[in-house]
Structures are given as C-alpha cells and as structure tokens.
Amino acid sequence: MGASRKSAAQPRKTARSFAFKPEMQLAKLARSCYERGWLLGTSGNFSSVVSRDPFRLAITSTGLDKGALTADQFVRVDASGLAVHGAGKPSGETAVHLAVARVRQAGAVLHTHSVWSTILSELTAKEGGLSMQGYEMLKGLKGVNSHQHREWLPILENDQDIPTLAHEVERVLNEHSRAHGFLLRKHGLYTWGENFSEAKRHLEILEFLMEVLGRTAVPHPATLARD
Amino acid sequence: MGASRKSAAQPRKTARSFAFKPEMQLAKLARSCYERGWLLGTSGNFSSVVSRDPFRLAITSTGLDKGALTADQFVRVDASGLAVHGAGKPSGETAVHLAVARVRQAGAVLHTHSVWSTILSELTAKEGGLSMQGYEMLKGLKGVNSHQHREWLPILENDQDIPTLAHEVERVLNEHSRAHGFLLRKHGLYTWGENFSEAKRHLEILEFLMEVLGRTAVPHPATLARD
Amino acid sequence: MGASRKSAAQPRKTARSFAFKPEMQLAKLARSCYERGWLLGTSGNFSSVVSRDPFRLAITSTGLDKGALTADQFVRVDASGLAVHGAGKPSGETAVHLAVARVRQAGAVLHTHSVWSTILSELTAKEGGLSMQGYEMLKGLKGVNSHQHREWLPILENDQDIPTLAHEVERVLNEHSRAHGFLLRKHGLYTWGENFSEAKRHLEILEFLMEVLGRTAVPHPATLARD
Amino acid sequence: MGASRKSAAQPRKTARSFAFKPEMQLAKLARSCYERGWLLGTSGNFSSVVSRDPFRLAITSTGLDKGALTADQFVRVDASGLAVHGAGKPSGETAVHLAVARVRQAGAVLHTHSVWSTILSELTAKEGGLSMQGYEMLKGLKGVNSHQHREWLPILENDQDIPTLAHEVERVLNEHSRAHGFLLRKHGLYTWGENFSEAKRHLEILEFLMEVLGRTAVPHPATLARD
Numbered sequence: 006m007g008a009s010r011k012s013a014a015q016p017r018k019t020a021r022s023f024a025f026k027p028e029m030q031l032a033k034l035a036r037s038c039y040e041r042g043w044l045l046g047t048s049g050n051f052s053s054v055v056s057r058d059p060f061r062l063a064i065t066s067t068g069l070d071k072g073a074l075t076a077d078q079f080v081r082v083d084a085s086g087l088a089v090h091g092a093g094k095p096s097g098e099t100a101v102h103l104a105v106a107r108v109r110q111a112g113a114v115l116h117t118h119s120v121w122s123t124i125l126s127e128l129t130a131k132e133g134g135l136s137m138q139g140y141e142m143l144k145g146l147k148g149v150n151s152h153q154h155r156e157w158l159p160i161l162e163n164d165q166d167i168p169t170l171a172h173e174v175e176r177v178l179n180e181h182s183r184a185h186g187f188l189l190r191k192h193g194l195y196t197w198g199e200n201f202s203e204a205k206r207h208l209e210i211l212e213f214l215m216e217v218l219g220r221t222a223v224p225h226p227a228t229l230a231r232d
Numbered sequence: 233m234g235a236s237r238k239s240a241a242q243p244r245k246t247a248r249s250f251a252f253k254p255e256m257q258l259a260k261l262a263r264s265c266y267e268r269g270w271l272l273g274t275s276g277n278f279s280s281v282v283s284r285d286p287f288r289l290a291i292t293s294t295g296l297d298k299g300a301l302t303a304d305q306f307v308r309v310d311a312s313g314l315a316v317h318g319a320g321k322p323s324g325e326t327a328v329h330l331a332v333a334r335v336r337q338a339g340a341v342l343h344t345h346s347v348w349s350t351i352l353s354e355l356t357a358k359e360g361g362l363s364m365q366g367y368e369m370l371k372g373l374k375g376v377n378s379h380q381h382r383e384w385l386p387i388l389e390n391d392q393d394i395p396t397l398a399h400e401v402e403r404v405l406n407e408h409s410r411a412h413g414f415l416l417r418k419h420g421l422y423t424w425g426e427n428f429s430e431a432k433r434h435l436e437i438l439e440f441l442m443e444v445l446g447r448t449a450v451p452h453p454a455t456l457a458r459d
Numbered sequence: 460m461g462a463s464r465k466s467a468a469q470p471r472k473t474a475r476s477f478a479f480k481p482e483m484q485l486a487k488l489a490r491s492c493y494e495r496g497w498l499l500g501t502s503g504n505f506s507s508v509v510s511r512d513p514f515r516l517a518i519t520s521t522g523l524d525k526g527a528l529t530a531d532q533f534v535r536v537d538a539s540g541l542a543v544h545g546a547g548k549p550s551g552e553t554a555v556h557l558a559v560a561r562v563r564q565a566g567a568v569l570h571t572h573s574v575w576s577t578i579l580s581e582l583t584a585k586e587g588g589l590s591m592q593g594y595e596m597l598k599g600l601k602g603v604n605s606h607q608h609r610e611w612l613p614i615l616e617n618d619q620d621i622p623t624l625a626h627e628v629e630r631v632l633n634e635h636s637r638a639h640g641f642l643l644r645k646h647g648l649y650t651w652g653e654n655f656s657e658a659k660r661h662l663e664i665l666e667f668l669m670e671v672l673g674r675t676a677v678p679h680p681a682t683l684a685r686d
Numbered sequence: 687m688g689a690s691r692k693s694a695a696q697p698r699k700t701a702r703s704f705a706f707k708p709e710m711q712l713a714k715l716a717r718s719c720y721e722r723g724w725l726l727g728t729s730g731n732f733s734s735v736v737s738r739d740p741f742r743l744a745i746t747s748t749g750l751d752k753g754a755l756t757a758d759q760f761v762r763v764d765a766s767g768l769a770v771h772g773a774g775k776p777s778g779e780t781a782v783h784l785a786v787a788r789v790r791q792a793g794a795v796l797h798t799h800s801v802w803s804t805i806l807s808e809l810t811a812k813e814g815g816l817s818m819q820g821y822e823m824l825k826g827l828k829g830v831n832s833h834q835h836r837e838w839l840p841i842l843e844n845d846q847d848i849p850t851l852a853h854e855v856e857r858v859l860n861e862h863s864r865a866h867g868f869l870l871r872k873h874g875l876y877t878w879g880e881n882f883s884e885a886k887r888h889l890e891i892l893e894f895l896m897e898v899l900g901r902t903a904v905p906h907p908a909t910l911a912r913d
Binding site: 042045046047070072118124127128163165189191192219 | 594606659660661663667670671
C-alpha cells in the first residue's frame, strides 16, 4: 500500500507491482478492448475492488486513451468516491461503479462503449430492456446452467447528473436482481463479476450476444418504418 | 509421456515439449480464434487425438479464457472421457468430441462459437441444416474437387444432457456421412480433420462461408416476417 | 531543427528524435488506423503543426503505404505549402490541411478513408451533412458537455482542383464554426484537434458514430428505392 | 540464384536472402491478408515476376496456410508453369497468374478470397461485372487521375479446367484493357501491378471499394426477391 504508483507501472514482477495487480489486469484488458473498438475516443472505464475494509476501488482516471492505458493511470478511491491514492482525477462515472460494487458485491466493474451496445440500447429502449434467450453462450454467466435461461438487460436513460444516475442504477439493480449487466441509452454497457475473470467473461458474453442480436433479431429501423 | 505438464507449457523446444506439440498447436490456434471473436467468454473447446492405442484425447479444460490458453491447460482423457493426465477438469462437451473422433476417425476436433454460426444455426434450423454450394472455397474441404460440391451442415437441437447430445451427434454423423461439420442450434460449429492442419482448414472455410451466407443469402428475419 | 531526418526515424530517444516527436506520433497512429482499414491503398494523410513562428506543418509525403509509415516519411512545409524539410513530395491535399490548421488553429489534422465515412458521405449528401445527436460518445468532442449535443458534419463535394477545394473547406469551416470535422463526398473524413491527443480522440469518436449510424439509422438505399 | 531455398527463409539480410526479396514481400503481405480474413483456409495465391529473361515467376506452393506463409514456401516456375526452383508444387492456378503477367506485363499478381468479393461476384454476375465510380479511392489505381473514373471489374464464370480458365482470362483482359482486376464468380479477386507496391495498393483499393458497395449499393437479395 505504501508502494509508489510509478513503480507499479513497470512490468517487473516485484512485491510492489504485485500490490497493483488489479490495475495491471484492467489495463491489459482495456488495451485489448480498445483494439476491438469497444473503448474508442477515451470512452469507457474499468474498476476493481482492491480491499473491502477499508473499502478501496481502483478506477481509471478520466479522459485517458484506453489504447495505451497503463496500471499507473488508475486512481484508488474510498466508498464515497474520494481519491486516496494516485494523482489523476477519478472517472466521472465513479459513483456508478461504486453503486454496482455495493449492490452486487462486485469485485470488478467494466463499462464499454461498443457499436452494438450503442445501437441496441436505442432500438429496444421503448421496451425498457433487451432480452436474450436460448443461447448456449448464456451459460457463461454466473449462476446460469442452461441455454434456456432468459437474460434481461435493463436499459436506463442516460443522464449527465451522475448522483441521479447512480441512484437510478441502484434502484434498477435491486429491481432486476438477477441481471448480469445493464445498458445506458445511446451510451454503452455496464457489467461486473465477483472477480476480474468473471467480469471479463460477462463482458465478452454480453457483447457477443448483442452483436448476434444486432445483426439479426432486431428489425432494421428502415424496415420498421415502412410497416 | 512421463513428462510433467508444467514443463510442456514452456516455450523451449525440448524432448518434453515435443511430446505436447498437439496441445501447443491447439493453444496457439485458440488464441488466434479468440482474437477473431470465435471463442469469447471462455466458450468453445478444442481437442486432438494424441494416440490411438491406448486411445488418448487432449482436450481443453473447462471454463478457460481462450485468449490466454496455454498447452498446460489441456487434459488428456481416455476413450471413456476419464482424465488420465493433467489437473484440470475436461471440457463439459468431451463426450461430443469423443463421438466425432470415433465416428469420423478424426485426429483433431474444433468447436467454436462465432457470431455467424450462432445466427445461421437459428435462421435455418427449420430446414434441419445449412446448404453451401458453388463456392470455390469448398474445394478446401477434404475430398471435394469442384466448387459445384454441395455441402450440407446438419443442425442439431442444443441439449444440456451431454450423453444424449453425444448420442444424437453420432446418429447425425452416420446419417450425413459426407458432412465436414455440424451446427448446434444457437450454440456453434463443430468441425474436424484427419490431423490438426486439416481441421484448422475446415474451420476457416466453414466460418468464412457462414459469414458469406449470413451477410447475403439468408433473408433478414425482419424482412421475412413481413411477407 | 538541424537534425538529419534519417536519425529521426530511429527508435532511440535522443535529442534529435525528440525534435521529430510529432512525426513519430502521427506515424504510429497511421499504422494503427491502417490495421483498422481506415487508411488502405496509400489513402489518407496526417499532419501536425510543429511551430507557429515560423509556421511549419509536418505532413505525410504523397503515395505512401500507411501500414509501414515511419517518421522520416513526413515533409515539413511552410504556410504556403512549400517543402522546407525532407525529401518526399508533400501530400496532394496539403492545402486542405493548411486551411484547417489556419481557420481552426488546429495543432493536428487527420484525414482518413474508412468504409463508413465513404458510405455516409454519399447517402446523406443531399442533406448537405450528417447529424449526430444524443450519444454519450459526443462528450469526447472538445467543448461538448452533454450527450444532448447535436454535431453536424458538413459534406463537401469532392474536387480534384485542390486550391478550389481548400477554399471551399475554408468557407464551410467558417459557416459551421462549431463542427469538429467534415466529410468529402465518396472520399472520407477530416478532423482535427488543438493537439495530437485531441485530434486522435475526435477521429475515433467520429468514426465510431459513423459506424453506429451506418449500421442502423441511415435507411438502406435498396429499401428507400422501393418506397 | 544458386542460393539454397532454406537459407532464404531466414530473417537475416544476406546476399542470399536479398535474392529472395520478392518471396519475402509476398509472404509478409499474405500473413497480413490472412489476418484480415482475405486468405482463410489455404485459399488464394500470390506471385511475382523475378526475371523476364529468362522468365521466372515466384508463386505460392499449393495448399498452404497463408497465416504462417514463409519465403521458402514459394516455387519458381518458367513461362510454361514448370517448376525450376523449390520443392513444393506450384499453385493450381499458376496458369492464370502467367496469363495476367503476360497480357498485363504485371510484376506481381495477387489473388484473394474475401467475404465481400465472394458476395459481389455472385450478386452482380448477371451484369457480367462490377462497376465502381465516383470514389476518391479510385485515384490510387494506376493511370487514374480523378474520382470520376469508372472502374469495371469483369466477372468470369469459375472453372476447374485451369487451361480453359486461363484462356478466358486472357480474352477478358484483352477485351477490358483498362481493368485493374477481375472477379471469378463465387471465388475471389485477381489484381496485379507493375511491381509489388502497386499490386498491394490495387488489392487494398479494390477490396475496400467492394466492402463499400457490398454494405450499401448492391440491393440485398431478400429485398430484391420481394419486388
């Protein structure tokens, strides 16, 4: 904990870098998601709960190029979102990450801006969410044992007032207690997991299924408009 | 055979690592397929017959991130699916791999979850399969000498009861004795080959042709629904 | 400034290479954009203002493979477009870059040829521009604080007479003083920023949003034609 | 010329490897095209004229994985297609490469199997070719000075009788003396250039424009069928 953040960014595996393993995992995943086009234009933010007592969340600093993200570009905040380690400014959506970490007891929270999540969050906004059912891929979601599972991703209106948004996120997470993620309208996906690996798996599964739905099941708006 | 699995994972080419060449080839291919989006979210599994007498199949352990798969994350099982080498738990779909290896005398079996195979396995499910004809690319399939060949990929209902599914796979492989692969509905593709290279070639050809068909020949469901 | 251009191309960080940092940044970004398919076939050109007094713009030489672009393949020109450093011939569209740098006081100007910008620049040409509104991603554009922002990308007719085109660009930039980019019809996107990072961010945001619009909001021409 | 082919495959730049520079360039490009999905399943073949007197063409051996292609996996053939250097069997389509090299005086010939060329070669087969007009990207084709250029890519019926196909290719190249490429129906693209760089540029331009046309201008067959 007393390790300087500079040394954590170095690739050498030392006792100090080990302490920043959560940031290193998130940074590597962010660079890979950037390559897939899920984190372009400094969009998105990733976080990881590094301790529960005292509560510490490592989260990306605001406004960074995710294609070159490094472990020392994360800030550690407390339960109120106040930065306690690191020089950058915590992501503007820190309160949303904190809400997810609290309500879901998540160990890692991932927020991406992909083309398909942006599209689907608008096309199915009227229904209030996105339904995914019958796919084998769903079995990778925690607690799901059959492809017959129906996953419902709630869609929330986007809001620039982050405390309000975080409050609404908390309400929706409680209402849809089995959801593995949610969409912000014309904005992107939030998902999480008990730990980093589970969150990464959930991210890939939900993005995959949104691409499947986006390419086929959701009617093309031009087609709809003609009915 | 007496080599410890740990050493096999090291990149150095030694007598020991040579014994694990099948796993190394499959792991490298898996990482590459992950990049293409065909093995996201720990989905899919690859296997290779490493000996026929006694019968030994190397297969991916269950629940692994294919983007970071290494040779030591495979388990070797016998003809009944029992693990005889390696610490992980064999893939849940081991029985399907064994059925393919037995009925087709396959040397390698590849199972992927791509966006297009997921889409097509649903859109053409009513016809019981997917037809591909007239493409030069078909000539890369074993025993095919002309683009005029018609390849029929049977589609099977997905099932969480793996012994039942493996039995059905065996039946379908016997019924469609010339098929180079099959689809599980809303699940993905299985293909194989006499050896690793042939299986890899079949995988790329079938995924390519499914993308071609998915982008054009198969009517968009929204369009269909309006007729 | 007296540094030979040869040494600048070397990866070592020396006082000399530091002087060519703008070219190194642009070259790295170009190689990455080439991988995404935004700069195929030697298309596109990137530039950076390296000094204001005297005015010097580093710009890609004409006709180069952007997949292998290096820092020594840039030319430095003065305010009139005359080459003052470097052996290659400045990009044919240098006058457009100069117009953007002058009117917008841009520190970097990026011009790409992506599939989606080519498509949208034609499909919405009659309206004279492309509208983007309601997307969270818009907040990454300079001076934009809410997703409710409406971005208007003007579309200009393509022209092989570059002085005429540059003049038209200047007129359009003055008319649409808040635009963060513009499209040339069936040609591609121009965007810019106060510095390299801002220009890169704007590029990724506009390309992302064009893909979103291209995949959904813009009616398919075949569909339109039937109404 | 007396260099052993083994040594040519080594990355070291020696007098010997220099002699195999054409193969090294083609192999590198092939690996990159494989990543883009243009050469999956051992499809496609590349060639380069290494001398005119005596005539020698370096061409990919048949049946190779292009994702791992190396310089020593090329064969050198004479004007009649007979192998004079190298151990592999020349590509089955060598006669087509020879026809292009002869009729167009090409220095390099590239044949890819992309998703979009496969789709468009079928959708516009009735018209006998594919028209591309008004795109800035066209200016990268040799001898084209304006985006107003109309490029016509003839489409030939696919044929397993290669001498017949080569003859037909020769006839079409003479008839369409300004074409920079042609399509084989449900098979793929052939393009070429005076040298390697020009051929690579033509390949990227034609593939790019086919993706643009495939995504918009060509009506979706399901839509057409309903008229």
